[in-house]
Amino acid sequence: MSDAALHIAARPPLGGLRLLTGLASLLAVASALWLFQGLADGNRGFILHLRALKLGTMLVVACGIGVSTVLFQTVAANRVLTPSIMGFDSLYVLLQTSLIASFGIAGFAAVPVVAKFLAEVAVMCALAILLFGSLLGRGSRDIGRTILTGVILGVMFRSASGLMIRLIDPNEFAVVQASTVVSFTRANEALLPVGALLCGIGVAAALWLAPRLDVLALGRDSAVSLGLRHAPMVAATLGLVALLISVSTALVGPLAVFGPAAFFGLIVTGMTHGLVRSHRHALLLPASALIAANILVFGQMLFERVLHQQTALSVVIEFAGGLFFLYLLLKGRVR
Amino acid sequence: MIRLSGVSHQIGGASILNDITADLPRGRLTALIGPNGAGKSTLLRLIGRLEPLQTGSIHIDDLDLARTPSAEIARRMAVLGQQTVIASRLRLSDLVAFGRWPHHQGRPRPQDRAITADALEAFGLTPLAHRFLDEVSGGQAQRAYLAMTFAQDTDWLLLDEPLNNLDMSHARSLMARLSQLVRASGKSVVVVLHEVNYAAAWADHIVALKDGRILAEGAPQDVLTENGLGALYDTPVMVTQHDGRPLVLHHF
Numbered sequence: 001m002s003d004a005a006l007h008i009a010a011r012p013p014l015g016g017l018r019l020l021t022g023l024a025s026l027l028a029v030a031s032a033l034w035l036f037q038g039l040a041d042g043n044r045g046f047i048l049h050l051r052a053l054k055l056g057t058m059l060v061v062a063c064g065i066g067v068s069t070v071l072f073q074t075v076a077a078n079r080v081l082t083p084s085i086m087g088f089d090s091l092y093v094l095l096q097t098s099l100i101a102s103f104g105i106a107g108f109a110a111v112p113v114v115a116k117f118l119a120e121v122a123v124m125c126a127l128a129i130l131l132f133g134s135l136l137g138r139g140s141r142d143i144g145r146t147i148l149t150g151v152i153l154g155v156m157f158r159s160a161s162g163l164m165i166r167l168i169d170p171n172e173f174a175v176v177q178a179s180t181v182v183s184f185t186r187a188n189e190a191l192l193p194v195g196a197l198l199c200g201i202g203v204a205a206a207l208w209l210a211p212r213l214d215v216l217a218l219g220r221d222s223a224v225s226l227g228l229r230h231a232p233m234v235a236a237t238l239g240l241v242a243l244l245i246s247v248s249t250a251l252v253g254p255l256a257v258f259g260p261a262a263f264f265g266l267i268v269t270g271m272t273h274g275l276v277r278s279h280r281h282a283l284l285l286p287a288s289a290l291i292a293a294n295i296l297v298f299g300q301m302l303f304e305r306v307l308h309q310q311t312a313l314s315v316v317i318e319f320a321g322g323l324f325f326l327y328l329l330l331k332g333r334v335r
Numbered sequence: 336m337i338r339l340s341g342v343s344h345q346i347g348g349a350s351i352l353n354d355i356t357a358d359l360p361r362g363r364l365t366a367l368i369g370p371n372g373a374g375k376s377t378l379l380r381l382i383g384r385l386e387p388l389q390t391g392s393i394h395i396d397d398l399d400l401a402r403t404p405s406a407e408i409a410r411r412m413a414v415l416g417q418q419t420v421i422a423s424r425l426r427l428s429d430l431v432a433f434g435r436w437p438h439h440q441g442r443p444r445p446q447d448r449a450i451t452a453d454a455l456e457a458f459g460l461t462p463l464a465h466r467f468l469d470e471v472s473g474g475q476a477q478r479a480y481l482a483m484t485f486a487q488d489t490d491w492l493l494l495d496e497p498l499n500n501l502d503m504s505h506a507r508s509l510m511a512r513l514s515q516l517v518r519a520s521g522k523s524v525v526v527v528l529h530e531v532n533y534a535a536a537w538a539d540h541i542v543a544l545k546d547g548r549i550l551a552e553g554a555p556q557d558v559l560t561e562n563g564l565g566a567l568y569d570t571p572v573m574v575t576q577h578d579g580r581p582l583v584l585h586h587f
Contacts, residue, residue, distance in 0.1 A: 211436075211441025212441070214441070218430075221417075226409055227404075227410070229404075229406075279429055
């Protein structure tokens with residue numbers, strides 16, 4: 001056995017738990033810093049409220065992106081694909097745009113925010129299961145075809161919303177843009193509690209399914225042989241991915257479409273698998289959420305408070321993520 | 336007994352299996368043989384519910400495959416398909432431990448760990464237990480999959496070309512282990528074999544498939560004859576006897 005293998009073997013089984021505790025403590029420090037750093041004497045209550053709202057949004061989004069990317073990669077049996085690369089959030093934007101195009105601004109505004117949000121999430125789940133379930137469910141071994149189909153679907157959704165945007169009138173376009181552009185400053189007070197609740201439900205369901213996800217990750221043949229009901233499991237997982245992506249996208253706008261960060265999920269899962277070094281979703285899922293939250297909170301703090309927004313966090317994430325993506329491709333880790 | 340009645344299968348309009356009706360005996364080592372494209376793997380995958388059944392019916396002992404929950408079948412029958420690549424970082428010991436999953440559903444008990452350790456030992460994998468699956472050779476990975484299937488500890492064992500990637504020593508020890516499972520533990524094994532001599536040496540029952548139909552079935556000395564094999568593989572072969580079992584000379 002090599003030294004490395006001995007080292008791994010010697011690692012205590014509680015290593016994963018220790019990692020999670022470490023990440024959680026780091027996140028607690030980050031959150032405290034975020035809330036209380038440089039708090040001026042002026043209107044403390046108001047500033048704290050704003051900061052807490054933004055922090056909450058970041059945490060929910062981080063949770064959603066981290067967990068959904070891990071889930072998606074498990075279904076796809078692939079470490080390079082992410083929901084955004086496969087066009088999940090473009091699907092959400094298309095849905096938004098077609099809603100505005102068909103109901104008009106008045107209709108769009110008349111629907112209560114929360115009800116609209118819930119309906120969107122439901123439609124997203126159904127569409128995602130239909131579209132991606134048939135693509136990934138049969139355990140397609142042709143990963144090249146899967147990636148290509150996803151990219152084409154993403155472009156198609158984007159072009160369809162682009163076409164619709166050109167057809168609608170400029171005022172409606174302004175509404176579309178306002179509701180789809182990325183920004184953590186656009187934290188929506190009404191939506192945050194619902195989003196947090198839905199995200200919590202999604203993450204809890206994913207954790208409950210964790211042992212089954214471990215089996216799903218073995219691939220279709222082994223999973224069926226071990227008695228897992230493969231098709232329902234794939235549908236449930238994709239439904240959770242759709243739920244989490246819809247929540248994150250609704251809270252801050254689509255991270256991939258007009259704004260950046262198609263590769264954020266990729267960085268998060270890359271770090272998660274690198275740090276956790278285990279196949280167990282009971283560890284992978286919380287670790288991915290914590291890692292994503294740490295990156296977002298620390299990164300946002302750095303760019304807002306230290307660099308005074310001279311550059312955008314999303315640009316850096318995108319750049320680093322793109323390099324990481326290339327690294328994975330060149331290392332031949334495409335599976 | 337596995338009872339197949341009227342099983343047909345089509346893939347994209349091409350007929351793979353045609354009205355297969357057969358009984359695979361319990362407590363025996365059954366070998367499926369036949370030329371490439373005969374439908375051996377498809378038949379095994381249908382029995383193992385890795386492919387949905389299109390027409391006909393399959394019964395595993397008293398269970399109707401189409402009506403029994405998959406989880407229940409997993410405690411009766413273990414299936415090893417041909418390998419696919421696994422994306423997660425998996426140690427060999429983790430993979431083998433998955434064999435116990437149908438019995439504990441994610442909460443391993445002490446006896447599950449003991450059975451996993453036994454399976455690792457039986458396949459000579461203990462020194463490699465902590466290696467990652469993508470850091471071992473194809474043959475070692477194949478043995479890990481076999482160990483997982485053994486750890487499932489089911490009455491029925493279905494193996495699709497398990498000798499792939501194995502050297503002669505591991506191939507022989509696998510066949511000996513299967514045979515011993517049948518003799519000593521009363522298990523039933525169905526195995527797809529490419530090399531007819533492994534069937535000749537170890538199988539109790541042989542089903543010969545060609546073009547999606549059963550050409551012959553029965554004991555090795557009845558199926559592995561010069562005429563029978565010549566017709567099955569469309570090539571002349573010689574068959575002699577060794578140790579009271581047929582020996583097929585086909586490689587020169």
